[in-house]
Amino acid sequence: MRDGRTASKLSRRDLMRIGSLGLRSRRVRASLSALGISIGIAAIVGVLGISQSSKSGLLAELGRLGNLLSVQAGQSAFGQQSELPTDAEGMVSRIAPVTNVTEIATISNAHVYRNPYVPPINTNGIAVTATDAFLPATLGATVAHGTFLNAATARYPAVVLGAEAARLLGIHDLSSPTQVWLGGRWFTVVGILKPVELVTQIDSMALIGFPVAERNFGFDGHPTNIYLRSVPSQVNAVATVLPATVNPRDPSLVNVSQPSDVLKAEVATKGAYNGLLLGLGAVALLVGGVGIANVMVISVLERRSEIGLRRALGASRRHVAEQFLAEALLLSALGGLAGTVIGGVATGIYAVTQHWSVVIPGLALYGGIGAALVIGAIAGLYPSTRAARLSPTEALRTV
Numbered sequence: 001m002r003d004g005r006t007a008s009k010l011s012r013r014d015l016m017r018i019g020s021l022g023l024r025s026r027r028v029r030a031s032l033s034a035l036g037i038s039i040g041i042a043a044i045v046g047v048l049g050i051s052q053s054s055k056s057g058l059l060a061e062l063g064r065l066g067n068l069l070s071v072q073a074g075q076s077a078f079g080q081q082s083e084l085p086t087d088a089e090g091m092v093s094r095i096a097p098v099t100n101v102t103e104i105a106t107i108s109n110a111h112v113y114r115n116p117y118v119p120p121i122n123t124n125g126i127a128v129t130a131t132d133a134f135l136p137a138t139l140g141a142t143v144a145h146g147t148f149l150n151a152a153t154a155r156y157p158a159v160v161l162g163a164e165a166a167r168l169l170g171i172h173d174l175s176s177p178t179q180v181w182l183g184g185r186w187f188t189v190v191g192i193l194k195p196v197e198l199v200t201q202i203d204s205m206a207l208i209g210f211p212v213a214e215r216n217f218g219f220d221g222h223p224t225n226i227y228l229r230s231v232p233s234q235v236n237a238v239a240t241v242l243p244a245t246v247n248p249r250d251p252s253l254v255n256v257s258q259p260s261d262v263l264k265a266e267v268a269t270k271g272a273y274n275g276l277l278l279g280l281g282a283v284a285l286l287v288g289g290v291g292i293a294n295v296m297v298i299s300v301l302e303r304r305s306e307i308g309l310r311r312a313l314g315a316s317r318r319h320v321a322e323q324f325l326a327e328a329l330l331l332s333a334l335g336g337l338a339g340t341v342i343g344g345v346a347t348g349i350y351a352v353t354q355h356w357s358v359v360i361p362g363l364a365l366y367g368g369i370g371a372a373l374v375i376g377a378i379a380g381l382y383p384s385t386r387a388a389r390l391s392p393t394e395a396l397r398t399v
Contacts (some may be wrong), residue, residue, distance in 0.1 A: 015326050033331055040283075041336050042338075043202070045344060048361050048363070049360040050351070053347060053350070057354065069256060070257045089101055091246060092226055092228055093244060097237065101134070102139070104135070104224060104225050105223045107183070112126050112159070113127070114171075124161065126206055138227050138228065149208075160193060160206075165204050171189060171192065174190075180206070213250075226246070289375035289376070292332055306359050308392045320388045321384040324380060332373055333372060336371070339372070
């Protein structure tokens with residue numbers, strides 16, 4: 001009650017009905033206007049959702065593979081390449097927290113071809129490497145076709161191909177007996193590995209047993225790499241003692257690395273790209289907001305007769321302002337809701353195809369709709385104020 005007059009009020013139900021009038025009467029224009037907002041919100045939700053799903057997958061992978069260490073021979077002060085001792089694997093296996101250990105050795109004087117008629121220069125970069133039967137357990141490698149080397153096949157001309165090596169040799173399965181020309185003799189392919197996630201060099205290798213490497217290619221017993229797993233909480237402690245354990249005479253000639261650092265770098269790289277994509281999503285959101293403001297201004301110009309009629313029938317300036325502001329908010333809310341659904345569905349599909357768990361942050365879901373409402377409120381402020389300032393006579397004069 002003020003000065004003996006009762007202030008008229010619009011109920012929320014009436015406000016929603018009047019505010020949606022413009023959307024219902026101009027559906028195509030409203031849909032196109034909401035599209036800009038929905039694209040921006042979908043981009044933001046999708047980027048945040050895919051980023052979190054990817055990060056979750058990588059962290060799970062780090063938890064599974066993060067205790068893997070690699071040992072290589074280093075170089076002397078004069079730049080000469082050193083060798084790992086022949087008993088290095090045995091020395092490493094005696095470290096208490098070490099749970100798995102395996103070694104590989106590159107056979108530099110042997111190459112592998114699909115048949116003897118392939119020119120010797122066409123090696124395709126496939127490295128012939130000797131290893132033992134413990135490699136799959138240590139590296140977490142799995143066999144796609146056939147089987148891995150064992151104590152029996154390691155003594156005979158048998159070879160296991162990495163995923164990339166098999167592809168380069170044109171071998172896709174082992175449904176029929178398959179041989180390759182390796183070091184001047186036929187070797188039977190007994191297995192093909194799936195891609196090894198952390199030690200991708202294995203993918204381009206043809207793996208043979210140490211006994212056949214010693215007998216046929218003069219392998220001298222010096223490994224080129226040693227891979228080991230330790231108790232996860234003791235990884236750093238094991239890495240510290242490895243150089244002195246592998247080469248007590250000169251620990252400086254031993255390099256120790258952690259292959260999971262590649263995954264950590266991948267997480268950091270994805271974070272940088274996510275910032276860029278979020279920026280693009282914000283730009284799309286801004287463009288959507290400008291689109292809504294533009295549509296609302298045009299709507300005010302086109303509906304001056306309606307505004308004048310409402311004012312003549314007793315609607316206050318506040319009622320008119322609320323009507324157009326509600327219309328802008330509804331428009332942006334519809335766009336935000338559609339964008340959130342699209343972004344969520346895109347995240348789910350991508351995560352499932354990558355075998356990740358679907359993770360959509362609450363900030364992306366609620367923040368997306370909230371951002372759309374804020375953009376809609378800002379975009380509708382000027383048109384609603386302009387509509388409220390129209391006098392009934394001025395508005396009706398244009399009819």
